[in-house]
Amino acid sequence: MPDIEDDNQDQNNQVALKIGLIGDSQIGKTSLMVKYVEGSFDEDYIQTLGVNFMDKKIQIRNTTITFSIWDLGGQKEFINMLPLVSNDAVAILFMFDLTRKSTLNSIKEWYRQARGFNKTAIPFLVGTKYDQFIDLSFQDQLEITQQAKKFGSAMKAPVVFCSTSHSINVQKIFKIILSKAFDLKLNLDEITNVGEPILIFK
Amino acid sequence: MKSRKVKASTSVPNSYKAQLLTRFADNDNDDEIFGDIEGIDFGHNPSQLNNNQNVLPSGINRHDDGVETLKMEQLVLEDSPINKTTPSPSYHIGDKLDSLKPRSKSSTSSSGEVAHRRVMRECLSEYSEDLDTDVTSEFTDNDFQGLDDIFQGETSMKQRLNAKISEQEKVAEREQEELRMLYSSRREKIIDFDNDPNQTLKLKDFSMFQQDNKLTNENLNLLDMIESENTVNYEYTRDDFAKFEDGFDVNFEQNIQRQIKQKPPIRAKQSMPVLRGNNGSAVKKFKSTMDFGTLRGIREADIDEEEEEEEVAADLPEFHFNNNIIRKLDRIPSFYNNNTSNNNPAKAELLNKYKEQHEHKHKSKIKHQNPKPKLGTVKYLNNNSIITDPVYPTPKKTMKFNAAMNRWEGNEIDLVRFETVTKPTLITFRELQQQKEQPKTKPNMVYDQENLRWVNMNHDDESVFHDIPDLVEAKPYRLNSPPGLTPYPQQPQEPQRISPINRGASQFTQRTMSSLTSKSNLQQDAEQWRQEFQLSGKLIEKFQKEEVKIVKKIKRWFINGIGDYQFNRDYYWEIRKMVMENE
Structure with a gap:
């Protein structure tokens, strides 16, 4: 269940959506979160020691929607905090680095564990570092894209390739989350071709 | 996986075996190169799990197409820099509404046509959301359809969200059940499942034992009652109910x-x-x-x-x-x-x-x-006891933390989803035999090794394209044989001469043509040329003189003489080289 802010404001106009970011280390979970919330991107890597969280409020008509984004440190030692991130989440972004196939392979385990805690969260498969992905050989791009699509359909999850540093498909992830959470139709077209920043959510 | 399989089949010398393998690959469920995502419903239709089994075999022919496409794309993309032009949508910076629209351009063109364009670094900005991710940016009404339903209807966003969550719950339950069925059916199919080394996923699924014991609805209800709000502690993140002395030293x-x-x-x-x-x-x-x-x-x-x-x-x-x-x-x-x-x-x-x-x-x-309140961090600090053995009671107590492995155990059933995705498919001899025995009802394709193509023996697809004419492709410019060196009357050069490219003929080709017309017995062609190029008799005479000169000059260049030679075009280069060097 989403935790609802207990401000003395009109409660009906406030909705909080908890979103968990999960995946191997150094794939850009924190970067994505910071980018979305603050609009900034920092090339430096700062390891997440535990769980980070940030809030972002957006306004739709007269309703304030608060994305409460929780980002779990990707190192193995923090996996014990997984329930903190996945419990009560409305959506869980299973993230991987588009340039490292091993991080996509890990998704299986992340999915099993996170879903063990929360079966109602809407799963997303998010490939990061799309800007580096395009430098790979076509063969690699093809292989990774196909595998991601297969994973996406196995998980029944939207698939998004994004680039935090180049602002590609970052905002759209959250738009899709919103559309899924409230069963709204999103005015956005899919991108399905190999080599392009995949956006599959319908 | 695909490419491996293709290679394997081609490298096998035994063509029969290769054929068998290929035929088997046709029926392979999860083995598709392109378009496997099309037709997949990302909606929450749980019956899909079952459908996958039924639906995929119908896409049998796709396999072959896929292989071909793969090759073509590799060629186009890696070899030709020309094709690396911008694939991308135009982008209107600054207008948030418009910024959503270019995607439509991109994907409408992309979904229908070929997928082989390569996004280059330079074109990245065209996909960029730019101001879209600005901190101040907000979602606009136009992003979504159906907002009116929410705001005008009686249900609030919150109610809608709750409805969605309960819907998700139901879906999850159904999926779980389906996965369980899938697993148990697979388990039943394979003899000696527990000792089969190919079965990497072995579940400790107690529900299976429960099924064996024929649990009735009544019993299930009883179980539900045992696992109720009162027996399960949901509140692990809150410490409201924790004893104060918890976590302190004993003394x-x-x-x-x-x-x-x-x-x-x-x-x-x-x-x-x-x-x-x-x-x-x-x-x-x-x-x-x-x-x-x-x-x-x-x-x-x-x-x-x-x-x-x-x-x-x-x-x-x-x-x-x-x-x-x-x-x-x-x-x-x-x-x-x-x-x-x-x-x-x-x-x-x-x-x-x-x-x-x-x-x-x-x-x-x-x-x-906090002025910079944005990023908060939760850490375990100086409390190793929590790290080594955190006890997080979960709603259903299904997950257990394995400190040694640093992972949560449980929910293995969800791995069944990935089984078909990630495991390389082993072809057992039995399966191969089954394939062989299957009646060839659907596709009846035979590989024509001479023409390197597949032929449909059912002949049911032949008239599909009969009324669509072929596109005429402009032929590339080719040199004709030099004058006097075309002793083969049957040499079929005629169509080429008609090609429009030859119209702007150089002096050399003109000369060639005229000499040909004078010599050859292809009078019709000569007529054509005369119609197209009104050559004066004087000019033709000049050509003939030149020709005689040239023949005189080069007739001793070739060992065999001019009459009975096998003309090798490399001579042109030799001649050219010689001329250049002499200059």
Whole structure:
């Protein structure tokens, strides 16, 4: 269940959506979160020691929607905090680095564990570092894209390739989350071709 | 996986075996190169799990197409830089509404046509959301359809969300059941499943045992009752119900006693900044405006006071829950150390009661109050006991933490989803035999090794394209044989000469043509040429003279003589080289 802010404001106009970011280390979970919330991107890597969280409020008509984004440190030692991130989440972004196939392979385990805690969260498969992905050989791009699509359909999850540093498909992830959470139709077209920043959510 | 399979089949010398393998690959369920995502419903249709089994085999022919496409794309993309042109949508920066639209361009063109374009670094900006991810940006109404339903209808966003969550719950349950069925059916199919090395996923699925025991609905209900709100502790993140002594040393009570006896207790000096929460027993916090009466002096000295607070002070001794005041008071270190107001025990009691509530609010407020409040971090600090063995009771107590492996165990059933995705498919001999025995009802394709193509033996697809004419492709320019060196009357050069490219013929080709016409017996062609190029008799004469000259000059260049030679075009290059060098 989403935790609802207990401000003395009109409660009906406030909705909080908890979103968990999960995946191997150094794939850009924190970067994505910071980018979305603050609009900034920092090339430096700062390891997440535990769980980070940030809030972002957006306004739709007269309703304030608060994305409460929780980002779990990707190192193995923090996996014990997984329930903190996945419990009560409305959506869980299973993230991987588009340039490292091993991080996509890990998704299986992340999915099993996170879903063990929360079966109602809407799963997303998010490939990061799309800007580096395009430098790979076509063969690699093809292989990774196909595998991601297969994973996406196995998980029944939207698939998004994004680039935090180049602002590609970052905002759209959250738009899709919103559309899924409230069963709204999103005015956005899919991108399905190999080599392009995949956006599959319908 | 695909490419591996293709290679394997081609490298096998035995064509029969290769054929068999290929035929088997045709029926392979999860082995598709392109378009496997099309037709997949990302909606929450749980029956899909089952459908996958049925639907995929119908896409049999796709396999072959896929292989071909793969090759073509590799060629096009890697070899030809020309094709690396921008694939991308045009992008209108600055207008958020428009920024969504280019995607449509991209994908409408992309979904239908070929997928082989390569996005280059230079084109990245065209996909960029730019201002879209600006901090100040907000979602617009136009992003979504159906907002009116929410805002005009009676259900609020929250209700809608709750509905969605319960829907998700149901879906999850159904999926779980399907996965379980899938697993058990697979388990039944394979003889000696437990010892089969290919079966990497072995579930400790107790429900299967329950099924064996024929659990009735009644029994299930009983189980549900046992696992109820009362038996399961959902509140692991909250410590409301935790005992106070949890987490302290065993002898903490004695320590407290000892500390109480030690006098005087450590107290913060008035001038010292108060470290919030560090020394709760010594530092007094006043959370209520009840105290304002006694602290009026301090408050009046505060320059930043707002009218609101004045009113608050005037309304004493009512309680006010105004966060602004508390925030302001928090900034005054000395404020907390004033004990004088705490004389009245009834008042203190009231305050404490109030304080507990406010403590909560205060904590949450800190998060927002910080000038850079954005990023918060939860860590386990200096508490190894928690790290090694965290006990997180989960709603269904299905997950258990394995400290040695650093992972959560349980929910293995969800791995069944990935089984077909990630495991390389082994072709057993039995399966191969089954394939062989299957009646060839559907596709009847035979590989024509000579023409390197597949032929449909059913002949049911032949008339599909019969009324669509072939596109005429402009033929590339080719040199004709030099004059006097075309002794083969049957040499089929005619169509080429008609090609439009030859129209702008150089002097050399003109010469060639005219000489040909004069010599060859292809009178019709000669007619054609005469029609197209009105050559004067004088010019033709000149050509003939030139020709004679050339023949005279080069007739000894070739060992075999001109008459009975096998003309090799490399001679042209030799001649050219010679001429160039002589110059």
